[in-house]
Amino acid sequence: MKRRTVLGAGLGGLALSATAVSAQSRIPLSIVTDMPERAEGLARRVSAASAGRIAISVREAPASDAPGFLDAAGSGRVDGFVAYEDAFIADNPAYALFSAMPGGMSPSECEGWCEVADGTFFRDILGEEHGVKTFAFGDDGPMPLWSKEPLRGLSSLTSARIGTRGMGLQAYREMGAGSVEDITQARARDLRRFDLIEGMSYSEMAERELLGVFTHAVAPNAIRPMSTRAFGINLAKWQGMSPEDQTLLERCVTAEHGAIRAKAKHDNALTMRQVDGQVSSDAMPDDIWNAQIAAANALMGKMFDAGNTAADAADAYLYFLADVAGWSEIGEVAYFNGRKEVLSQ
C-alpha cells in the first residue's frame, strides 16, 4: 500500500498574497482509492485552485478493498474516496444508478438527471444514510464485453467463466450463466483465466496487456452502459467547510469529471486504432442483448424491494429516463447514425 501526497504541485498559487492564504484555514483531506492517478489529478487541480490551502493526500488500496471505502469515509477513518459506486451495492443497490445500471442511462443521460432533475437529490439522500457526500468523478463510457472467442449466442455464456463487477454479477446470474466472479477480487494475472470479462475499457485492457488474450470486443453491452466513478467525502467534513471551499471542491471535482470523460474517450479511440486487426469489434448477438435487457428488468424490479431510498431513487430514475431517452433518440442517435453512414462511404 502506497501513500502519495500532492501538496502544491505545479502551483502558481504561491503567488497569492500571504494575507489571503493565512486568512483561511488549511484543509488537509486524506482519500483512499484504487485509482490513484485519477485521484492525484483531482489533488493537483484542487491545490492549484486553492493556492495549496486544500491539500489532498491520496492513499492507494487494491480494488478488492473498494467495498469498504464507503464505510471508511462515512465513519471518518479517511476523509474521502474515489471509486466506482457500484462497489457499494451491498450497502444499497441504488448506488448502481450512479455508476452502471444494466439497460439504463448513458453517461450523458445520467449527468442530465443529476443536473436538472432529482438525481443529485437522491445521490445526497443515499450519501446521508452512509455519512458521505458524493459527486460524479469521471466516466470511461460504455464498456464492451471482452471475449476470447467469438460469441455465437446465449449458449456461449452457459459454460463460460465470466468476470464482471457491480450489477454485472447479478445480471449474468439472472441470465443463467454458469460461472460468474467479481473481477475486483481477482489479481491482475488471474484475469486471463476467464473466458469473458467486462468492466474494463480498451485502454485499461491495453495497460493490463489483456488485448492479446481477449481478442473480441462485443458491443453494445447493456450490462455496463456507463462507468462513472465517484468522489466521496465524509459528510461532517463537508458540512464543516465554508461555502467558498465547498464550491471550490465541487467545481474541481466536476471539472475533473468532464476532463476524465474526454480523456477516456480519446485514449480508448487511440487504443482501438492501435489494436485494429488484433482485436475484433463484434456486434452483440441479439439473444444475448435480449437476455441482458430481461436481466436489467429483473434487477430494477428488485430495487423497488430494497428499501424506501432505493425504491424512490429507482422510481425517479425511470421517470426521468422516460423523458430523456426520447431526446437521445432524435438527437444524438439520429445524428450518430447519419454521420456513421456518410463517413463509412
Next chain:
Amino acid sequence: MSSRGKKLNRRQAMVGAGTFGIGASALAAPAVAQSAPTVIRMATSWPQGLGGLADSAQRVADRINTISGGEIAVEVNWAGTLVGALAVHDAAASGEIDMYHSCEYYFQGKHRGMNFFTTVPLGLTGLEQMGWIRHGGGQALWDELNAEFGVKSFAAGSTGVQMGGWFAKEINSVDDLKGLTMRIPGLGGQVLTALGANTVVLPGGGIVEALFDGSIDATEWVGPYNDLHFGFQKLLSSYVYPGFHEPGTMASVGFNKGFWDRLPQEHKSLIEMVCDAELTSHTADYYGNNGIALAQLLNENGVQPTRLPDEVWRQISEVAIDVAASVAEDDAMGRKIYESWAIYRDLMNGSAPVSQSAYLAKRGAEDLFVEV
C-alpha cells in the same frame, strides 16, 4: 464617475451582501476586506434569462466570484447592454471588455477556422470536440488563431447535438430548401447557401421578431429546451431532425489576451477550472432539459418532429463535407486547423462501436424497463 466605476460599486455592494446564497459571514475573511477585487467586465452573446447559455455565463461568473472569496468580481453584461451580441470578440480584442461568453463561429468573418472551435457540419459531438481541444491539438491551434486578434479563449461546455430547425413546410427534398430565408450561423449556413437557401445570422434575442416581421421564414437555435422557451412551435409547423449543422456546439469564454496574461497564476487556474467544470454542468443542463422540453413539446403542444429523408440527408452531407474541407483552401492556418480536426474526426468515427451513441441506438427509447 465612469460607468465602470459605477458597476464596480454595485459589484462590491453585491459581494458584501453575499452572492449566490453565500452568507455574508462566509465572506468576512480579512482578505476580502483588505483588497479591492479584480473586476472583470464580461459581455455575453446571450440575452438575460435564456436558459442554458445565459445560465452558464452567469454560473461561470458566480463560481469565479464565490471561489475567489472576493478577490475577483466578474460582472455580467448581457447582449446589447455593453456591446452587441456578436461584437464581443472585437470588444475583447480592443480591450473594451475583458471577457466574453459566446461561441467562436459567430466570428467566422475574421477567419473561417473559428468554426472549428464551436462546431462543424457533420463533425464532432460535444465530448469528441472536447477530446480534440484538450488532446488532439485543438487548443494550441485555437490559441494560434486567436493570438492574431489579441484574444485567449477556453471551451466552456456544449449544447450537444442540435435539432435540424423549424420550417413553415415539410422538407422532403433539397429543392424545398431553395429560396428559404433561414437563420443559421457558421458553416451550416454556408451549406444551406450552397443548396440555394438564403441564410442570415441573428442573435438569439432577434429570432422571434424576425419570424414575426417575415424577414426569415425558417430558423434553428439549439433544441427543444430553448425552442419551447422561444415559442417556435407556435410560429412554424415543421420541426426537423437530425441537425447536420451543429453536432456539438461548444460555448467559449474569451479574454483580452493582454488582460489574461497579466492575471496572477492562481486566478488563471481558478478561471480555467471553472470553465472546465462547465463541460459537465452546461452540457448536462442542455441534455437533461432538452429531454424534459421535448416531452412537453410532444405531449402538450402536439409537435411531431420529422426525420429528414435519407436522400436529403445524403445530399446535405455531401455539401457539408465539401464546405468543411474548403476551409483548408482559405490559407495556411485554415489548412492546419482542418487537417488536425479531420484526423480527429476519423479517430472518433473509428471508435463508434463502443460509443455512448451506439449503446443508445441499440437500446432505443421505447419500452424501457417495461417489465418493472
